[in-house]
Amino acid sequence: MEIVVKILLGLTSLVGLAFIIERAWVLRWTKVVPAEIVTALGECRSKADVAKLRGVCEARPSPLGRLILIAADHLDWPKADTVEAMETAARHEIVRLERNLVVLEIIVGIAPLLGLVGTIAGMMTLFGNVGVSGLSDAARLASGIALILNATLAGLLIAIPALISSSYFGKKVEVLAAELEALCSEFVRRQYREKCEKP
Numbered sequence: 001m002e003i004v005v006k007i008l009l010g011l012t013s014l015v016g017l018a019f020i021i022e023r024a025w026v027l028r029w030t031k032v033v034p035a036e037i038v039t040a041l042g043e044c045r046s047k048a049d050v051a052k053l054r055g056v057c058e059a060r061p062s063p064l065g066r067l068i069l070i071a072a073d074h075l076d077w078p079k080a081d082t083v084e085a086m087e088t089a090a091r092h093e094i095v096r097l098e099r100n101l102v103v104l105e106i107i108v109g110i111a112p113l114l115g116l117v118g119t120i121a122g123m124m125t126l127f128g129n130v131g132v133s134g135l136s137d138a139a140r141l142a143s144g145i146a147l148i149l150n151a152t153l154a155g156l157l158i159a160i161p162a163l164i165s166s167s168y169f170g171k172k173v174e175v176l177a178a179e180l181e182a183l184c185s186e187f188v189r190r191q192y193r194e195k196c197e198k199p
Contacts, residue, residue: 005118013158016107020165034060063093079192097173104166115155122148
């Protein structure tokens, strides 16, 4: 039983590390909000600029690029419909950004429990041996208890980085979502203002 718990703790540790690295790679600012697209957005003032912006977005696939492409495709629609299409697409993009964060949350809950299971299993074995051989060797008993507590420690050492990462990435997704919303809203507002100002 103890060996099974150690294997499960090891696997949990590897899975947690893999997802921390994967989320750190995917949630880079330059990957979600590329500087080239932000620059092209700032320079986009006319319909000709929209075509140039579209080219930049297609060259740099990203959540921001995909949202801008959806807005550009719907500029001939009424503003409310364009905004609604963008909001729907934005929800999908946020779900993609949050993907796999639930795995880290599960690891936060399960790692300490696995450690506790390992501790209980170890104590059952230790006290079973004490029942057979007695308490003649206190040093051996103390050594056994120290080994048992390693399972609890391992569970906590796996859960703590997963908890920190989950909280950090969750907050980062919120910040990225706010930035995406601000940039997309400004783009749509500017394009419809240009339309209204044309004679």
